Amino acid sequence: MDVLYFAWVRERIGLPKERVETTAVTVAELIEELMARDERYAAAFGDLSALRVALDQELAEFDAPLSGVREVAFFPPMTGG
Amino acid sequence: MRVRVQQAPFDFGEEANGFARDAGAAGAVVTFTGVVREADAGAMTVMEIEHYPGMTEKALQKIATEAVARWELTDALVIHRYGRLQPGDQIMMVATAAQHRVAAFEAAEYLMDYLKSRAPFWKKEILADGAADWVAAKEADEDALTRW
Numbered sequence: 001m002d003v004l005y006f007a008w009v010r011e012r013i014g015l016p017k018e019r020v021e022t023t024a025v026t027v028a029e030l031i032e033e034l035m036a037r038d039e040r041y042a043a044a045f046g047d048l049s050a051l052r053v054a055l056d057q058e059l060a061e062f063d064a065p066l067s068g069v070r071e072v073a074f075f076p077p078m079t080g081g
Numbered sequence: 082m083r084v085r086v087q088q089a090p091f092d093f094g095e096e097a098n099g100f101a102r103d104a105g106a107a108g109a110v111v112t113f114t115g116v117v118r119e120a121d122a123g124a125m126t127v128m129e130i131e132h133y134p135g136m137t138e139k140a141l142q143k144i145a146t147e148a149v150a151r152w153e154l155t156d157a158l159v160i161h162r163y164g165r166l167q168p169g170d171q172i173m174m175v176a177t178a179a180q181h182r183v184a185a186f187e188a189a190e191y192l193m194d195y196l197k198s199r200a201p202f203w204k205k206e207i208l209a210d211g212a213a214d215w216v217a218a219k220e221a222d223e224d225a226l227t228r229w
Contacts, residue, residue: 007131007203008215054201057136073133073201077218080161080202081115081173081193 001066003030005044006075009051012044020072027053028062030072044074052077082149082157084141086132088164093171100158104178107155111185113193114174117166124208130163130172133201137161144195152188154179159192161202194225 003020005013024030031048034041045051053060054073066072085091093114101110117128145157154177161173175192179185196202204216 004133006133006201007205054133054136057133057139059199073136075133075201076203076215077223078198078201079204079216079218080200081197 001069002071003034004071004073006073008076009044009074013040022066024066026062026066027055027060027064027072030066031062050076082145082154083159084138084145085158085160086134086137086141087160087162090162091160091171091174093174096158096160096174097176100156100176100178104156107178108180109182109185110176110178111182111189112174112176113189115172115193117168117170117172119168124210126167126209127207128166128168128170128172129205129207129213130166131203131205132161132163136201140200141196144192144199147195148177148188148191151191152177152179152184154184154188157188157192159196161196161200163202191229194222194229197222198226 001020002017004017005015010016022030022033024033031045035045048062052075053062055064055069056071097112104110141159145159148154149157156178158176166172175189177185177188179188198218205213206216207213
């Protein structure tokens with residue numbers, strides 16, 4: 001699946017987008033996998049209360065299943081308007 | 082109903098007039114435009130707005146569709162910019178048309194409340210000395226959604 005990062009999440013990880021092969025069942029499991037990679041990911045995902053996730057461009061919860069999902073995006077709370 | 086996400090500036094007067102003209106005999110048209118604020122210390126030189134292409138348009142469409150249905154609007158318009166903006170630049174506008182003003186005002190407020198916290202935009206302030214800070218979401222903005 002494609003994993004996208006926005007705003008300071010993108011800056012901390014150092015990438016806007018990457019292709020991830022995973023067997024994670026939920027968003028939370030995917031986050032655990034990513035955090036285990038290195039400290040950039042660990043820093044970006046350190047405080048989940050400061051993060052939001054979208055699955056195929058719809059806001060979702062961290063316990064949401066990843067089955068059938070093609071695009072996951074992580075970002076801070078939105079500041080439009 | 083129209084939703085536009087663009088880098089280019091828009092002409093607020095032209096958009097408002099066009100919207101009012103197309104709204105025909107709606108009775109009430111309300112417009113709101115958001116402008117990049119001068120920082121308190123006057124130190125901010127650039128506001129950079131990032132967004133999530135694809136999801137942004139979908140989210141705005143969903144919010145506008147909700148507003149049209151709930152307040153029986155005859156029309157609605159949302160324009161939101163991204164990219165590098167300066168203090169005084171117009172960031173976004175909404176326009177609503179309804180038979181009566183209460184519906185048009187309420188729907189415009191609803192659109193504003195939702196696009197602050199549910200449309201994937203992120204603002205970064207770049208100061209004159211080069212320091213940059215992502216604008217933090219305000220709890221009050223999230224709380225504002227509970228009134229709807």
